[in-house]
Amino acid sequence: MAPPRRDDDLPIAALLAPDILALLDEAPQDVAGETEEMHPADLADVASAIPRERVADFLLALGTDRAADVLEYLDEELRTEALETMTARQAAQLVTAMTPDDRADVLEALEEDVADEILSAIPAEQRVETERLLAYEPDSAGGLMTTEFVSVPSAQRVEEALASVRAMARSGRREAMYTIYATDAQGRVAGVLSLRELLAAGEGTTVGEIAWSEVVTIPATASREAIAQATAKYDLVAVPVVDDQSRLLGVVTVDDVIDIIQEQQSEEVQRMGGMEALDDPYMQTGFFTLLRKRAGWLTVLFIGEMMTAVAMGHFEEEIARAAVLALFIPLIISSGGNSGSQATSLLIRAIALREVRLRDWWKVAMRELPSGLLLGALLGGLGLLRVVAWQRLGLYDHGPHYVAIGMTVMLSLVGVVTFGTIVGAMLPFILKRVGLDPASASAPLVATLVDVTGLLIYFSLALLLLRGSLL
Amino acid sequence: MAPPRRDDDLPIAALLAPDILALLDEAPQDVAGETEEMHPADLADVASAIPRERVADFLLALGTDRAADVLEYLDEELRTEALETMTARQAAQLVTAMTPDDRADVLEALEEDVADEILSAIPAEQRVETERLLAYEPDSAGGLMTTEFVSVPSAQRVEEALASVRAMARSGRREAMYTIYATDAQGRVAGVLSLRELLAAGEGTTVGEIAWSEVVTIPATASREAIAQATAKYDLVAVPVVDDQSRLLGVVTVDDVIDIIQEQQSEEVQRMGGMEALDDPYMQTGFFTLLRKRAGWLTVLFIGEMMTAVAMGHFEEEIARAAVLALFIPLIISSGGNSGSQATSLLIRAIALREVRLRDWWKVAMRELPSGLLLGALLGGLGLLRVVAWQRLGLYDHGPHYVAIGMTVMLSLVGVVTFGTIVGAMLPFILKRVGLDPASASAPLVATLVDVTGLLIYFSLALLLLRGSLL
Numbered sequence: 001m002a003p004p005r006r007d008d009d010l011p012i013a014a015l016l017a018p019d020i021l022a023l024l025d026e027a028p029q030d031v032a033g034e035t036e037e038m039h040p041a042d043l044a045d046v047a048s049a050i051p052r053e054r055v056a057d058f059l060l061a062l063g064t065d066r067a068a069d070v071l072e073y074l075d076e077e078l079r080t081e082a083l084e085t086m087t088a089r090q091a092a093q094l095v096t097a098m099t100p101d102d103r104a105d106v107l108e109a110l111e112e113d114v115a116d117e118i119l120s121a122i123p124a125e126q127r128v129e130t131e132r133l134l135a136y137e138p139d140s141a142g143g144l145m146t147t148e149f150v151s152v153p154s155a156q157r158v159e160e161a162l163a164s165v166r167a168m169a170r171s172g173r174r175e176a177m178y179t180i181y182a183t184d185a186q187g188r189v190a191g192v193l194s195l196r197e198l199l200a201a202g203e204g205t206t207v208g209e210i211a212w213s214e215v216v217t218i219p220a221t222a223s224r225e226a227i228a229q230a231t232a233k234y235d236l237v238a239v240p241v242v243d244d245q246s247r248l249l250g251v252v253t254v255d256d257v258i259d260i261i262q263e264q265q266s267e268e269v270q271r272m273g274g275m276e277a278l279d280d281p282y283m284q285t286g287f288f289t290l291l292r293k294r295a296g297w298l299t300v301l302f303i304g305e306m307m308t309a310v311a312m313g314h315f316e317e318e319i320a321r322a323a324v325l326a327l328f329i330p331l332i333i334s335s336g337g338n339s340g341s342q343a344t345s346l347l348i349r350a351i352a353l354r355e356v357r358l359r360d361w362w363k364v365a366m367r368e369l370p371s372g373l374l375l376g377a378l379l380g381g382l383g384l385l386r387v388v389a390w391q392r393l394g395l396y397d398h399g400p401h402y403v404a405i406g407m408t409v410m411l412s413l414v415g416v417v418t419f420g421t422i423v424g425a426m427l428p429f430i431l432k433r434v435g436l437d438p439a440s441a442s443a444p445l446v447a448t449l450v451d452v453t454g455l456l457i458y459f460s461l462a463l464l465l466l467r468g469s470l471l
Numbered sequence: 472m473a474p475p476r477r478d479d480d481l482p483i484a485a486l487l488a489p490d491i492l493a494l495l496d497e498a499p500q501d502v503a504g505e506t507e508e509m510h511p512a513d514l515a516d517v518a519s520a521i522p523r524e525r526v527a528d529f530l531l532a533l534g535t536d537r538a539a540d541v542l543e544y545l546d547e548e549l550r551t552e553a554l555e556t557m558t559a560r561q562a563a564q565l566v567t568a569m570t571p572d573d574r575a576d577v578l579e580a581l582e583e584d585v586a587d588e589i590l591s592a593i594p595a596e597q598r599v600e601t602e603r604l605l606a607y608e609p610d611s612a613g614g615l616m617t618t619e620f621v622s623v624p625s626a627q628r629v630e631e632a633l634a635s636v637r638a639m640a641r642s643g644r645r646e647a648m649y650t651i652y653a654t655d656a657q658g659r660v661a662g663v664l665s666l667r668e669l670l671a672a673g674e675g676t677t678v679g680e681i682a683w684s685e686v687v688t689i690p691a692t693a694s695r696e697a698i699a700q701a702t703a704k705y706d707l708v709a710v711p712v713v714d715d716q717s718r719l720l721g722v723v724t725v726d727d728v729i730d731i732i733q734e735q736q737s738e739e740v741q742r743m744g745g746m747e748a749l750d751d752p753y754m755q756t757g758f759f760t761l762l763r764k765r766a767g768w769l770t771v772l773f774i775g776e777m778m779t780a781v782a783m784g785h786f787e788e789e790i791a792r793a794a795v796l797a798l799f800i801p802l803i804i805s806s807g808g809n810s811g812s813q814a815t816s817l818l819i820r821a822i823a824l825r826e827v828r829l830r831d832w833w834k835v836a837m838r839e840l841p842s843g844l845l846l847g848a849l850l851g852g853l854g855l856l857r858v859v860a861w862q863r864l865g866l867y868d869h870g871p872h873y874v875a876i877g878m879t880v881m882l883s884l885v886g887v888v889t890f891g892t893i894v895g896a897m898l899p900f901i902l903k904r905v906g907l908d909p910a911s912a913s914a915p916l917v918a919t920l921v922d923v924t925g926l927l928i929y930f931s932l933a934l935l936l937l938r939g940s941l942l
Binding site: 016037038039057073110165168169170177178195196197200212213214216231232233234235237254255257258259261262265266268269270272273274275278281282283284290291294295297298299301302303305306308309310312313316317319320323324326327328329330331333334335337338339341342344345346347348349350355356360363364367370371374375378379382383386396443444447448451455460 | 486503507508509510512544599612636637640641648649661666667668670671683684685687702703704706708725728729730732733736737739740741742743744745746749752753754755758762765766768770771772773774776777779780783784787788790791794795797798799800801802804805806808809810812813815817818819820824826827831834838841842843846849850853854857867915918919922926
């Protein structure tokens with residue numbers, strides 16, 4: 001195995017790390033000025049590339065607002081470590097400058113006593129707001145939303161609304177301000193309009209007149225899936241979160257939605273691979289947590305796969321009589337597994353993106369059946385060719401009945417691939433129907449199901465076709 | 472297999488379809504008014520739920536601007552069919568009202584002669600713009616960008632810049648206007664600022680003074696991957712696309728980026744499942760296209776898996792002498808495949824999200840090795856238990872040497888699971904290193920590699936441990 005090694009996969013900004021580190025040693029007061037045009041995400045790359053014990057100094061040298069921006073892009077482990085290195089006062093100053101949703105996320109990741117100490121050093125207004133956000137489940141809409149948004153009374157005039165947007169922009173509050181919510185006298189969401197529509201509106205009109213009255217909202221308890229779905233479907237840049245009285249609590253912004261979609265993707269891939277989804281990045285997941293998340297499904301699949309030994313047990317006598325039959329067992333069962341894994345990954349995505357609905361299962365089955373038969377015929381033909389060619393070329397002696405053996409292999413492949421394709425295509429529907437994630441261990445689950453059935457198909461065909469000759 | 476059937480997975484808006492259809496029959500002039508508060512995405516759901524031959528009528532009843540909005544959310548097949556049903560003049564009117572990037576996408580999906588006919592009926596200015604966009608690869612930044620964006624000279628004063636943003640908002644151009652680009656005298660991108668920053672700026676300053684001079688830009692030829700990466704990394708709501716002179720050509724907006732990320736996810740899952748990625752949704756992909764995309768990898772894997780028959784051929788004599796050994800072949804090789812598929816899906820995601828870099832391969836290997844050994848020991852213990860328990864409980868007679876057989880099974884499982892875990896973890900690094908997508912057929916590829924090696928491990932251990940007794 002050639003060692004994979006390449007050095008150009010580091011972020012470009014990290015190349016600046018040595019220079020910035022030198023400046024931090026010699027003239028820390030110049031760090032902020034020298035880096036003022038860099039994007040916070042790039043400064044986070046720099047922070048990841050300098051020695052860990054200097055990260056806190058580096059952040060403090062950037063000044064409060066810049067450091068707060070950089071913290072939002074820093075990976076959780078490094079961020080936590082940096083904040084724990086500072087005094088509670090310094091840390092409190094930084095997190096106060098963060099957006100409310102990120103502030104809550106940061107504190108959530110810290111040890112409880114450290115978080116409490118920092119929280120108590122935050123000004124009262126922000127502290128109350130943060131404590132309110134911390135009360136929501138971190139993965140719910142409430143836990144993900146920011147409380148910085150613009151809402152104006154429906155009855156307000158466009159000019160006044162625009163003035164309050166400008167005031168908000170000047171106050172340094174930074175988040176969801178491109179969507180403006182109109183509220184009725186009871187504080188309920190009555191409409192929505194974009195900043196573009198507000199800018200375009202003629203003077204003298206009220207906000208209520210130009211706002212859209214059908215607002216897509218989600219409850220604070222909504223799952224990440226519901227948020228991602230609403231965003232993707234309606235092309236929203238911000239999803240408003242409401243309480244059970246339809247009062248606006250906050251807004252989930254599109255940058256958080258992109259993070260959500262990427263996390264979901266990781267979980268889907270991990271589940272498909274036959275393990276429990278991880279909560280943290282691979283390198284930040286503890287060794288034993290990782291082991292536990294893998295051992296569960298691996299054991300379940302192993303116990304399922306024990307059925308193959310039971311199935312084989314029934315044919316031990318046939319194998320003893322015609323050991324040549326054993327040769328093709330791995331080839332046949334793995335072909336069923338491969339075709340099943342194709343079908344299952346196709347349908348997992350089609351169901352996740354709602355290209356296919358549960359009610360379409362029969363249409364899908366009627367499409368996968370001929371696919372399975374044709375793919376099976378292709379592999380079956382290759383299998384027959386293999387047996388006959390090896391025999392004729394003198395590469396292996398399958399005995400005098402090699403044509404019958406070849407036919408058995410061929411027909412088994414047709415059967416196994418067709419069965420694998422159908423089971424693979426239907427399993428995501430069944431998992432979804434019973435309320436499970438269609439991706440759960442689906443590929444290995446299909447393989448296990450198909451292995452047992454594949455053996456039964458193969459040996460039954462062998463008994464049928466080879467009785468009287470080989471068996 | 473219980474038929475998965477549930478009726479509540481239809482979009483809610485589709486429930487309105489019968490009412491709207493009735494209105495379309497009786498008073499088509501009222502359709503626009505009755506639906507004016509509905510979101511275009513919901514109207515697209517309605518369009519999908521009414522009979523296909525009525526979709527064109529429904530769109531025309533909505534009026535040009537609304538219909539253009541709905542077209543953007545309609546699935547490609549239905550959209551194409553509806554536009555082909557209309558006169559070229561009607562279709563041209565609708566696509567002219569769409570945003571330039573969506574207009575180009577729509578025309579790209581039509582038959583060439585239909586597209587040409589519609590294009591020739593579009594006003595000259597929009598036609599030229601559309602033809603320019605059509606010249607880019609559909610999947611490149613050039614093909615995905617919109618040409619509706621705001622750029623102002625760096626030297627312009629804030630008030631004037633704000634006035635041109637308001638004028639643009641009033642003109643009905645709808646896209647990337649929350650990010651404003653400052654250009655120098657040569658028309659090159661010199662800075663970027665958000666609409667928020669423009670609104671917050673004091674009067675009298677120039678745009679250049681408040682803009683950020685380090686702008687994240689991508690070339691028109693950039694891949695979808697590069698766009699998605701830039702957006703996720705820098706939390707952009709719009710990615711500026713430039714030519715080789717750094718002149719601004721257009722902007723890719725975040726709603727398109729979300730679509731890109733979802734498409735990438737589908738491709739990753741499909742590749743992982745051992746097939747070529749599809750370009751279209753499952754139901755819209757032709758039967759034979761689908762077959763072709765599946766047959767390729769399936770054949771490659773089948774040919775690879777033929778090696779198992781070669782490996783088994785070397786042990787035919789041993790199998791004939793001790794058929795009981797064949798019983799555990801599927802169990803052992805599938806355990807290697809399952810542990811490999813776990814490891815590979817873990818690392819595919821870790822590499823894709825850059826949690827792990829190529830240079831980390833050794834660190835990962837040193838983490839996966841003990842994982843593999845422990846997981847192997849777990850399954851090996853279960854395997855030994857199975858053999859001994861079945862024998863003692865009288866469920867199966869493995870012969871007098873059952874303890875030695877159990878030990879062979881156990882040690883083989885430790886070896887196979889460890890090997891599967893390491894191969895599964897390293898394969899994504901190797902695929903990435905040689906420039907392939909780490910997800911390419913990785914799970915089935917690992918399974919194939921492990922099947923052959925698993926057989927060799929099993930039979931070698933059997934020869935070692937059972938020689939003189941069973942063999």
